[in-house]
Amino acid sequence: DAKTTQPNSMESNEEEPVHLPCNHSTISGTDYIHWYRQLPSQGPEYVIHGLTSNVNNRMASLAIAEDRKSSTLILHRATLRDAAVYYCIRNSGNTPLVFGKGTRLSVIA
Amino acid sequence: EAGVAQSPRYKIIEKRQSVAFWCNPISGHATLYWYQQILGQGPKLLIQFQNNGVVDDSQLPKDRFSAERLKGVDSTLKIQPAKLEDSAVYLCASSRLGLAATGELFFGEGSRLTVL
Numbered sequence: 001d002a003k004t005t006q007p008n009s010m011e012s013n014e015e016e017p018v019h020l021p022c023n024h025s026t027i028s029g030t031d032y033i034h035w036y037r038q039l040p041s042q043g044p045e046y047v048i049h050g051l052t053s054n055v056n057n058r059m060a061s062l063a064i065a066e067d068r069k070s071s072t073l074i075l076h077r078a079t080l081r082d083a084a085v086y087y088c089i090r091n092s093g094n095t096p097l098v099f100g101k102g103t104r105l106s107v108i109a
Numbered sequence: 110e111a112g113v114a115q116s117p118r119y120k121i122i123e124k125r126q127s128v129a130f131w132c133n134p135i136s137g138h139a140t141l142y143w144y145q146q147i148l149g150q151g152p153k154l155l156i157q158f159q160n161n162g163v164v165d166d167s168q169l170p171k172d173r174f175s176a177e178r179l180k181g182v183d184s185t186l187k188i189q190p191a192k193l194e195d196s197a198v199y200l201c202a203s204s205r206l207g208l209a210a211t212g213e214l215f216f217g218e219g220s221r222l223t224v225l
Contacts, residue, residue, distance in 0.1 A: 036214075043113075043200050043216025044152065087151060096142060096165060097214060099151030 003027075004088045009104040012078045020073040020103055022088030027068050031092045035062065035073045037084040038102070044087065047073065083107045111135065113217035115201050121223045127189035130220045133182070134203030138215070140164075143176055143186050144200040146219070152200055158184065188222075196224045 005023040012018040024033065035047040048055055048062045050071075055062040061074040075082055087102040114133040122128050134141050139160050144152035155174065157165040161181040169176065173192070178184040188195055198219040205213075 041218075043202070043219050044214075045216065046213045085151075094140075096154045096157050098154065099144075101149075101151050 003090055003098070004100060006086075006088050006100065006103045008101070009106065011106045011108060012075075014080060014107055014109050015077050018075040018078045018082070018105065020075075020086050020088075020105065021070065022072070023070050024088070024090045025069040027090050028092065031090040033062065033064060033068075033071050034089040034091055034097060035060070036087045036089065036097075036099075037082075038087070039081075039084045044099070047086070078105075078107045080107050080109060113201055113203055113215050115199075115217035115220050117220055118218065119221050119223075121225065122191055123225050124193055125190040127187065128191055128222060129188075130186045130199050130201075130222075132184045132186070132201030132217060134184075134201070135205070135215055138203035138205050139181070140204045141178055141184050142202040142204075142214070143184070144202065144216075146198045146200055148197070155186070155199075191222075191224045193224050196222055198222070 032049050032051050034049040036044040037047050038044040048057055048060050050062045050064055063072045083106055085102040085104050087099050089097050091097055116131050120128055141158045143155040145155050146152040155169045156176045158178045161178050174188055176186045198221045200216050200219045202214045202216045
């Protein structure tokens with residue numbers, strides 16, 4: 001049970017921003033929000049994670065709602081190489097990550 | 110730094126045969142995981158090791174699957190006998206610290222198993 005809800009698929013135009021939503025309405029106070037992505041024929045790779053505050057790194061930004069019941073992964077300028085399945089995962093402490101089906105992002109040139 | 114190494118990349122066997130997959134995690138990573146990913150689904154945890162001890166194997170089908178990490182470094186996942194529904198990609202992952210601290214789990218490219 002991934003305990004998060006994501007759209008099955010999304011589409012974006014190349015070089016435009018992409019906002020990938022995730023609902024985690026039953027999140028507890030100690031749960032982190034993790035985002036991973038999986039390119040075709042590869043293992044998942046870490047994108048970003050956070051607890052309460054918004055987070056930025058070289059790959060993406062993570063915007064966490066004030067009540068923490070939802071979050072949004074932001075890719076600032078989508079490229080064709082960003083086409084992948086994006087997984088939003090809530091995780092407490094050092095327990096293993098539980099993956100759902102994720103959102104399949106298509107990027108159109 | 111070298112990534113998580115897995116072999117073989119591809120394996121085709123007939124049902125009831127056995128198969129073994131090998132994983133070498135990133136150097137210094139104490140925690141190692143095996144996930145199973147069936148086509149169209151997200152990865153599903155099979156087993157978690159901390160050094161050479163099993164932390165969680167609750168979802169490992171122990172009648173046919175076994176895994177070991179004898180010296181706390183590399184690991185082997187075995188399936189015997191294989192069933193058609195075992196066709197999947199088997200992913201190995203490792204982490205240095207607890208996930209809450211770094212969030213980073215490093216995955217290998219996976220071993221794709223086809224059972225005929």
